[in-house]
Amino acid sequence: MALVGIIGAGIGGIATAVQLARYGIESVIFERDRIGGLIRNAYSVENTMFFPDGIKGEKVVEILEEYVRKYDLKILYEEVRAVKKAGGLFEVETAGGVHRFKYLVVATGTRPRRLPFDGITYHVAEVPERHYGRVLIIGGGDVAFDYALTMSERSDEVIILMRSEPKALPYLQELVKKRSNIRTLMGQVREIRPINGKQKLLARTSAGNFEVELVLGAIGRVPNIELVQGIEDDNLFLVGDVKNGIYRQTALAIADGIKTAMVIWRRERYGDTE
Incomplete structure (x- = not known):
């Protein structure tokens, strides 16, 4: 059983999985469509501080795909139907069955108004x-x-x-x-x-x-938070646009994912609760 479940293969979800893989922690990513999320729509991404002239969203997706291959990330292309906490574990239900994890990362982004x-x-x-x-x-x-x-x-x-x-x-x-x-x-x-x-x-x-x-x-977006509404748990993490309100930025989603992976690693390694 993988330690961490990640819902959403956008840039925040992939960043989380990559950093976890660097720590040797296995994760499973659930994605109903294609990796990349909304970044695929972007005309120019220039706020990561690495592409001063900007980079097409589709090119960012290609880079994410390279990371998936490099770290052999496990992605299940199945839509998540429900999430609940039972027996100390998160149960993620898809058409393929129920998957259980100690930690759950929700990187489901937003949907359009x-x-x-x-x-x-x-x-x-x-x-x-x-x-x-x-x-x-x-x-x-x-x-x-x-x-x-x-x-x-x-x-x-x-x-x-x-x-x-x-x-x-x-x-x-x-x-x-x-x-x-x-x-x-x-x-x-x-x-x-x-x-x-x-x-x-x-x-x-x-x-x-x-x-x-x-x-x-393009009149605004709202968080895709329905799957975990009502669940409060220290081992549940929200990453990227799903939690950042109007502050939807690529750099913030990447940072959220990396920090989340670091927190999970420290909890497993040292028992930190901060």
Whole structure:
């Protein structure tokens, strides 16, 4: 039986598993989809202090895959259905059965806040690879501006629709200003519906009506914490975006994972409870 279970193979979960492997501690990572998590969506990651010119999210995922191979990390591609504490152990239930661990690390990240309209995509990594005419992005934070930069490379025009002044990092705002095919508007969405006979959507907004080929939603995110709600235990650790609220940063997720692994090692080695 592995000592540690890790739910989520994003950058925080992988960082935890790598540091545990360095200590010779075995872990099992549960991932329902692909490793990398939301980092896959990123246009540019430059806050880790190692890539001053930035690095594509997809490239970060490739690096994570190299770490998985290097440390022979065990990943079960199974969705976790339930978690409970029984007999002093955490029981993680998947379609493949029940797995038991002394320690449990939850690195499940966040999920998007959704708008009350059909036809909206919430992850740029899920957008089919082709050229688009006009793309509408709803939101004014880091994710919205990051999505706009990504889509500007495969679209004729990108519109960022914001309810208020942009909240994105000044760094991202400056990058957006340099793209001639991105424009920002103030307004709210009133309706999104398909246009008969066309593979397009009509977006009715307070800033005007737009025919678009794609609508991306980026109005915020909420923690994926449901699996362990109600469980309070010193051997339960939250890592990365799932616990950091609005402070969702790659560097913080990596640091959380490494620190968590260090705490687990010290508890096993010295019996520390701090």
